[in-house]
Amino acid sequence: MHINSVQQRKLVVGNWKMHGSLAANTALLNALRSAETGPAEVVVCPPFPYLAQAATLLAGSAIGLGAQNCGHEAGGAYTGEVAAAMLLEFGCRYVIVGHSERRADFGDDDARVARKVLLALEHGLTPILCIGESLAQQQAGETRAVLQRQLQAVLTHLEPARIEQLVIAYEPIWAIGTGLTATADYVADIAGYLHQLIAQAMGAADNRPAVRLLYGGSVNAASADWLRQLPDIAGVLVGGASLKADQFDAICQAFS
Numbered sequence: 001m002h003i004n005s006v007q008q009r010k011l012v013v014g015n016w017k018m019h020g021s022l023a024a025n026t027a028l029l030n031a032l033r034s035a036e037t038g039p040a041e042v043v044v045c046p047p048f049p050y051l052a053q054a055a056t057l058l059a060g061s062a063i064g065l066g067a068q069n070c071g072h073e074a075g076g077a078y079t080g081e082v083a084a085a086m087l088l089e090f091g092c093r094y095v096i097v098g099h100s101e102r103r104a105d106f107g108d109d110d111a112r113v114a115r116k117v118l119l120a121l122e123h124g125l126t127p128i129l130c131i132g133e134s135l136a137q138q139q140a141g142e143t144r145a146v147l148q149r150q151l152q153a154v155l156t157h158l159e160p161a162r163i164e165q166l167v168i169a170y171e172p173i174w175a176i177g178t179g180l181t182a183t184a185d186y187v188a189d190i191a192g193y194l195h196q197l198i199a200q201a202m203g204a205a206d207n208r209p210a211v212r213l214l215y216g217g218s219v220n221a222a223s224a225d226w227l228r229q230l231p232d233i234a235g236v237l238v239g240g241a242s243l244k245a246d247q248f249d250a251i252c253q254a255f256s
């Protein structure tokens, strides 16, 4: 399916990482609810223990729920892990997979990331597959090779119809939590390249398949304003700014 034949709904995802408390979550989600977003799809991803609280606070709201990770097996003796099926029971529709912080600190290599994507899809969750190069890789001119490897490790296991169900988040690691944002030209170039790779994996003739591609890395209201104008970018994955209702709302409004 070609992106131009379907009006893609923009997607803004807030990744709370290891932040929040019962009181802070209540204040944040109530503020977001009362702001009510426009036509963009908005999803928040709290830490696991707060999923039930967030599901209750968001009941009847257009704001969706996602998780920050899922286990690499469907269930069993995996202490500390949370299965995809459990996330679905708590109202999640999305799950972030392969975030660079998990790749760096929790052993999520390409094979494990691919396994998690498959499990998420099998359980009816939409994986938000994160890929991105480090500063050293960028400086060594390895960005495209790294992205190709990370993407192919997953896409090679999926039929084209399954690939279309993915959301892919491009997050240059050097832009995460640093206040540095890639330039519009840089993001446009990489996003075009990623759509080419996805199209090839799908055997599609056109170079912009209908897979939603997000950008992440120090996104704020100002960068959201130019990111929304890039034809290959369908939304953003927001970390720090998703914890502040006014900032997150401004980003959602930019994509509406």
Ligand SMILES: O=C[C@H](O)COP(=O)(O)O
Residues within 6 Å of the ligand: 015, 099, 171, 175, 176, 177, 178, 179, 216, 217, 218, 219, 237, 238, 239, 240, 241
């Ligand atoms: O998942 C979100 C990204 O890691 C971006 O985080 P950040 O907006 O705090 O840079």
